[in-house]
Amino acid sequence: MKEGPDIARIAALIGDPARANILSALMSGKALTATELASEAGVTVQTASAHLAKLEAGGLTAVRKSGRHKYISLAGPHVANVLEALMGLAAGQGHLRTRTGPRDVALREARVCYNHLAGARGIAMFDAMLAHGHLTQAGETLALTASGEVFVTDFGVDIAALRRARVPLCRSCLDWSARRTHLAGSLGRAMLAQMELQGWAHRQAGSRVVTFTSQGRRGFETWFGPLPSL
Structure with missing residues (x-):
């Protein structure tokens, strides 16, 4: 597909098992920390942070800060x-x-x-x-x-x-x-x-x-x- 929305890029973001587990955990509607999501994905916090950066860049998640902590949630109900x-x-x-x-x-x-x-x-x-x-x-x-x-x-x-x-x-x-x-x-x-x-x-x-x-x-x-x- 040479024109139109790049569904392959979004599919690739969701398709990684660790990222799929992260997204599934966020379906609870709660904002979670990288440490909590690393546990859900079964990966280290460092690896989870790399996955979270890709998900945020792809528009699938949103991050907000509260003091020293960062909380991640789905970007919205459309996701x-x-x-x-x-x-x-x-x-x-x-x-x-x-x-x-x-x-x-x-x-x-x-x-x-x-x-x-x-x-x-x-x-x-x-x-x-x-x-x-x-x-x-x-x-x-x-x-x-x-x-x-x-x-x-x-x-x-x-x-x-x-x-x-x-x-x-x-x-x-x-x-x-x-x-x-x-x-x-x-x-x-x-x-x-x-x-x-x-x-x-x-x-x-x-x-x-x-x-x-x-x-x-x-x-x-x-x-x-x-x-x-x-």
Whole structure:
């Protein structure tokens, strides 16, 4: 390909195993240090720093300083969307790095995808909101309806504040574990944050897994119905 975007360059950045592990770790939505990411990648801090420099130069990560420390995060949700899609492609082709186990089951039920809820619970929330007319979808365009505004407001989300922010309110994201859609955008982030605020769920340290309490499971089913069969 002689003209157009250089996808080979981006693919090469993601394709290195150590860099892929670094990017996967950043899908938790947390900013991590080079030392933490070196552990995730299974390389030395010096080697991780070299990989991080390439990822930053390629526009895949961002770095911010706090005192003497540097914290690395994904450059934005657009990068997370690409990574989630690639995970779905790899899973669909059977390219899994580990055998299925309890951790895998937990990831498939509920996990954080950059800053919003993914897995079976993310899909159930999206499907319920779509089925009840709270969301409308036309191709890749997703919108919150008038009834949806009432619904999310009752759930505890400040929709007016979300609309004032200059970021997309609703975005669809393809779930890697089921290759079905879940809700991203500022609304997806706010819905997960509200679940955490209500004590329904918490994120497992050092993991993307989101664990729901017994109260949270009951509350989730009241609002969004049972989990789909995946």
